[in-house]
Amino acid sequence: MDMGNDQQAQREAQRMQANREELVWRIAQAIREDGTIQPLTGLHLSRTTVPRKRVHSVVEPSVAVIVQGSKEVLLGDNRYHYDSSRYLLTTVEMPRISQVLEASKERPYLALRLALDPTLVSAVMVDASRSLPREHTDIRAIDVSPVDGHLLDAFVRLVRLLDAPDEAQVLMPLITREIIYRLLMGEQGARLRHLVMEGGYTPHIATAVKRLRQDFDQPFRIETLAHELGMSVSSLQHHFKAVTAMSPLQFQKRLRLQEARRLMLSEDLDAASAAYRVGYQDASHFNREYKSLFGVPPIRDVQRLREATRESIG
Known part of the structure; x- marks a missing residue:
């Protein structure tokens, strides 16, 4: 049994590594110069080849995944560090300070961010209400969590749509719903649900x-x-x-x-x-x-x- 579990874990790790490598390649192909682009509605891709000073910005509700490099986000007195192994979930539009920590010409910082429409989050919640876990959490509007294989796989399929714009019109809404479902079922699901549910403050x-x-x-x-x-x-x-x-x-x-x-x-x-x-x-x-x-x-x-x-x- 233990050997079978070890083999399954090894296959999962290999699959996730292959997905990360594909994301690195596809995002690097899509954005060849430092900056940020929005090739599909709500999908933002970023690239930088040098560590950046702190940047002040206003961020919308979204999920962000780094595929190469690392970044730190400051909100009040709290710091949130994330890299290719963790995602950042933001559930309220607000000002923040961020800083790219790891980037170089040989290994540029590469990341994607997907906007989350609260109306769509609510719709997915309704569809998945029977299977959603019921744990409670704090109500901070931002936090980081490990990226699991299912979530990473969905992002790979989303980024593949960059090469198929006709298919993107049909498939992007479906994949976005899957990503929201994975987030709702994941470590930060309670936070995401709490911020769109009626009742409470x-x-x-x-x-x-x-x-x-x-x-x-x-x-x-x-x-x-x-x-x-x-x-x-x-x-x-x-x-x-x-x-x-x-x-x-x-x-x-x-x-x-x-x-x-x-x-x-x-x-x-x-x-x-x-x-x-x-x-x-x-x-x-x-x-x-x-x-x-x-x-x-x-x-x-x-x-x-x-x-x-x-x-x-x-």
Whole structure:
């Protein structure tokens, strides 16, 4: 019996290794220069040949798999490190900080990320309700878990569709449903279910996140938001931080500062104009908070980013 189990485990390990190697080859063929592309709706492929400094971004609900290299994601005081053996699940749209740790020209960092539509997650939950495990979990909106053979196999079949665009229209929705099912049945299934089920506070927090994303440049009163959600201020504060690792005010501030950075880079706005566009009335206050998040004042930060862009192009 033990010998049979060992042989089965060995075959499974060989199959997973073959799947990883195929993913490396296919993603490397699909994206030949550093950057990120979206060859199919909701499927993002990334490549980089050098370890990167920390990147501030807003990420949608999604599952991310690295096929070569490694990465670290920071959310509040928590760090999440993952590589080709683990996937990252994000269940609420929110700002985060990430950093590619391992990458080289010989072995570039290669990864894929698949967006997860909460409506589709709910539909799969209904179809699979009888077989879903019932364990409880914390409600953090992000975590990492080991990639199993079934999940990896589904991602291989998804990436193969890059070579068959006509088939992708039919098969991608089916494979995406399978991936969601595998996630629901896996280690983080309870977290994913908790964030789309009716009842409890998490759907309210998802609504609060959506409101803050839409109105990040408007004055924020937590009392108003709590009243609209039917929650007390203390309850909203507690549950919002449990999910996002930030207070609502910290969440809004990070969104504002990231948008101001984008405006200065892409629309060539000066710091005062960008600050006003994202809701700051006091330029000196904006400068202090910008430096606290990004490490340097706005002008120096933008200059540094532009120089790094020119160097990468050159």
